[in-house]
Amino acid sequence: MAEPVVLATWSFGKLAVEVASKLLTDGKSALDAVIAGAQAVERDPTVRSVGFGSLPDRIGRLTLDSCVMDGQTLNCGAVAGLEHIRSASAVARRVMEKTPHVLLTGEGAKWFALQQGFPLEMPHTLEGIQEWFEKHPTNKKKGEKAVIRGPEDFTLPIDESNHDTITVLGLDRAGHLGGVCTTSGLAYKLPGRVGDSPIIGAGLYVDDEAGAAGATGVGEEVIRISGSSFLVELMRAGKKPQEACELAAKRINAVAIRRGVHPPTCAFIALSPKGEIGAACTEATAFQYAVFKVGKIEVLKAKEIVLNK
Ligand code: GLY
Numbered sequence: 001m002a003e004p005v006v007l008a009t010w011s012f013g014k015l016a017v018e019v020a021s022k023l024l025t026d027g028k029s030a031l032d033a034v035i036a037g038a039q040a041v042e043r044d045p046t047v048r049s050v051g052f053g054s055l056p057d058r059i060g061r062l063t064l065d066s067c068v069m070d071g072q073t074l075n076c077g078a079v080a081g082l083e084h085i086r087s088a089s090a091v092a093r094r095v096m097e098k099t100p101h102v103l104l105t106g107e108g109a110k111w112f113a114l115q116q117g118f119p120l121e122m123p124h125t126l127e128g129i130q131e132w133f134e135k136h137p138t139n140k141k142k143g144e145k146a147v148i149r150g151p152e153d154f155t156l157p158i159d160e161s162n163h164d165t166i167t168v169l170g171l172d173r174a175g176h177l178g179g180v181c182t183t184s185g186l187a188y189k190l191p192g193r194v195g196d197s198p199i200i201g202a203g204l205y206v207d208d209e210a211g212a213a214g215a216t217g218v219g220e221e222v223i224r225i226s227g228s229s230f231l232v233e234l235m236r237a238g239k240k241p242q243e244a245c246e247l248a249a250k251r252i253n254a255v256a257i258r259r260g261v262h263p264p265t266c267a268f269i270a271l272s273p274k275g276e277i278g279a280a281c282t283e284a285t286a287f288q289y290a291v292f293k294v295g296k297i298e299v300l301k302a303k304e305i306v307l308n309k
Contacts, residue, residue, distance in 0.1 A: 002175040005275040006292040008037065008168040009216040009267065011299045012047045013290040015040050016168045021292035030170040030178030031070050031093075038066075038089045038180045041166045045125050050166050052086055053125040054184035056132050057191050062123040064088035065185050065198040067103075068096055071177030071208035071273075076102055078198040079109040085118050089182040092198070103198060132188075165197045167204060167214030169271040177273060179206040181214055195219020201229035208273055210236035213244070217266035217285065225251050231270050241270035241278030242303075249280040249305035256307075263307055280305055 004024035008016040016037030023033035042051025049055060056062045066088035067078035077096025080103060082088050091113045095104050104112050114120065165183035172178070181203040185195045196202035196219035203219070205228035206212040213231035215222040222228075227248055234244035245268040256263040267281035269289050279302035281287035287302040 001173050002171055003275055003294065004173060004292070005171040005271060005277065006033065006037065006168065007269050007271060007277050007279070008290045009166055009214065009269060009287075010164065011288045011290065012041060012044075012050075013166055013168065014297065014299055015044065016166060017290040017292045017297055020168060020170055021297065024170060024172055024292075027173055029174070030172040030176050031068065032178075033172065034168040034170040034178050034180045035068060035089050035093055037168045037170075038166055038182050039087050042087050042089060042182055047166070048128070049164050049187065050183055051088070052121070052123045053128055054123075055187035056124070056128065056184075057189045057193070059191050060129075060132055061191060062128070062184060064182070065194060066092040066180065066182040067198045067200055067204050068092045068180045069178070069200060069204055069206040070096070071179070071206040071212060074207060076200045078103040078200060079105070079113075080194045080198040081106040081192065082109045082113065084120050084123060085110060085113045086121050086123070087118075089180050091116070091118060092180070092182075102200060105194075165195075165203065165216040167197075167216055167269060169206070169212040169214055169269060171212075171271060171273070171275050175208070175273065177206050177208050177212040177271065179204050179212045179214055186219065196222035196227065199223060201226050203228060205229045205232045207232055207236070211241060211244075211270055211272045213241075213248075213268060213270040215266065215268050216287070217282070218264040221252055221255070221264040221266055225255060227252075227266070227268060231268055235270065235272055241272050241276050242280070243278070245270050245278040245280035246303060246305055249282050252282050253305060253307050267302060279303070283307060
């Protein structure tokens with residue numbers, strides 16, 4: 001029998017780890033536990049990049065991305081651009097369990113969620129609407145002609161102040177791995193933009209035979225290196241989770257150098273089938289993660305991989 005382990009991105013992942021670790025200790029499956037943990041964060045309006053109350057897109061719509069994966073069966077499901085449904089991770093799980101597909105998007109994902117009995121809800125908080133209104137260029141100066149500028153005006157740096165994806169990875173008593181990713185994506189994104197979080201192999205990959213991995217940060221850059229799949233394949237080839245995470249952060253740096261851009265904010269977590277953990281991030285990401293291991297919950301700082309190292 002395996003000793004349960006959970007890890008989750010960012011310090012707000014502690015809530016997910018608290019919920020998931022109790023379920024794993026009670027003998028629940030890794031997938032049940034990590035999704036319950038992620039849902040606790042989706043319900044928390046103080047986390048501004050996950051679930052309800054999170055940061056809307058450029059035209060004020062709050063759209064959610066999520067995926068789930070079961071390491072035993074490699075079953076997976078995902079939704080992207082889901083609107084007016086509270087828990088994107090719960091809908092992603094239904095896609096996995098009730099359809100032959102992996103990913104549903106936009107109106108189709110919403111239609112499916114409604115068919116499955118999820119209630120239609122209003123996702124905005126008053127604070128979120130106010131903040132969006134203040135940040136929108138057409139509202140910056142009263143009376144000024146509306147000007148739509150480049151997406152860079154709406155792309156905030158990702159850090160502890162505006163958070164990012166919650167990714168939760170778990171190992172259950174039966175020795176199976178499960179994982180989930182859920183987010184509202186990059187704050188003030190262009191409508192229709194999809195990041196790494198609902199993309200199996202980018203934001204998340206889980207395989208009992210190799211390990212589980214998840215990402216957070218600038219989704220475009222995680223997609224560019226197939227981040228989580230890259231990490232899991234490194235573990236399959238014998239790397240420990242910590243080394244695999246550091247290699248993924250180095251790869252992000254190397255791609256940035258090759259493309260002549262500043263290395264983006266990205267971070268990775270990983271969990272081996274034996275319960276070993278790893279975490280690393282690119283320079284100045286100040287990435288923290290929450291972990292439950294040997295009965296103890298801690299929030300730890302990940303190793304930063306600086307350029308040219
Ligand atoms: N990592 C979340 C996103 O880029 O949407």
